[in-house]
Amino acid sequence: MNATIYGDFVQGSSRIYRKVDGRLVAGLHLGNNTKKWFPNLHFGWFRDDLACVMDRDTSFFGYVNRLGEYIIPLSFLLADEFHERRAFAMNSSGLHLFDERGGTVAVFDKNLVGGEFHEGISIISRIEDETDGNTKVDGFIDKGGEFIIPPSLRNRVDTASIHQPEDHCSGGLIRLKEEDAYGYIDRTGAFVISPRYCWGSRFCLGLAAVSEGNKFGYIDKTASVRIPFVFEDANPFSEGLAAVRIQDTYGYIDVQGKIIIEPRFEGAGDFVNGMAQIRWQGKAGIIDKEGRSVLPPVFDSLGIFEEGLCRFVIEGRNGLIDRKGNTLINDMIETPELFLRMSDARLN
16 A cells, blocks of 8 residues: 555646555645645545535635635635536525636526536526425526526426536426426426436436336437336436446446446446546445446445545445555545545446
8 A cells, every 4th residue: 555646647737645544635736846735624536626625624615726825715615526617616605606807707506506507508406494304405507697587497407416417407308397207498497308207317418218107218309218217227328328227227228228237236327538447346446337347336336536645435334446446545534625525337
C-alpha cells in the first residue's frame, strides 16, 4: 500500500490522497513535485475544472479550481457539483446559480432546490409542508436562470432524478409521471408520448427503456417498440450498451437488442468511461465493455473511476483505489467522503 496515491494528471494537476492520523486527506499534485494539501476539506470530483469542497469544521461549502485556488468562497450551507458550467449553492440569502467563473447567474428564493443541468435544462423544486407530509413541486429552468416550466408539477418528477438530470431530461424530452404512469413532454409542457408506461427511463441513442406490466422493452421517440418487451428489468443505454435482466441475472445488450455481455450478474449499472459497476454475491465490482473484470466484486459499495481514482466502502470504512490497484482505507468508521454517491453508477 502506497503512502500517497495519485489520480490522473489533468489541466495542470492531479488529485492525490494520503492518510493522516487515520483519516484520508485530499491534495493536488501541481507538477515539479509540488503538492498542495487540504487537511480540513472534503473534496468532490472536478466538474468543469471546479471541485465542490466542504470545510470539515464549519460544514460550509465552496469551490476550488485545479490549482487549489478558491473561485467561490466557503460561505454556503449546501452546494452541488458543476454540470454544463452551472452549479447551485444555498446560503441564508437564497439559492444561487453560478457559472464556471464564479459569477452569479441568478438568485432564487431559499425554499427552492436546484438540480444538475443536462442538455441545458435543470429541474428546480419547491418543497411544501402539508398535513400528510412533504409535497415536491417541480419546474425546469435554462442555463440563464429563466423558467422553462415554473414550479407547478406536483409530485410528477421522481425525487431521485434531481441528482440524475439525464434521467428526467434527455433527447429533447422530459420524463413525467401522471397518476401512476410515465410519459414524455417537450419543453412547452405538451405530452409527446402520453403517460401509459409503468416506468420509463431517459432517452439515449434515440431509445428509452419502458415497462408494461412486469416486462421491459425499448421505444423510440414516436413510442414505436424497437426492442420487444422481453426483459425482467432494463436500464437506459449508456455508451452503446444497456443492462438488462434475463431470468434473474443481468447482462448487456446493444441497440439492436443483441446480447453483448452474457447475463451472469446479480446487478449491473451503466457504462461510464468504458466501465460499469456490477454486483455478484452481494458485493460490488467493475467490468469493462468486454465483460472483463477491472475490480473484483469484493466491495460493499463502489463508485466509478473519476480522475483516475475510485471511491469504495468495505466493512463500513471508505477508501480509494487507483488504476494500479493501490488503496487507502480510512481507519475510522464515518460518513463516506463527500460526493460518494452510489447512485452515480445507477446499479440495479
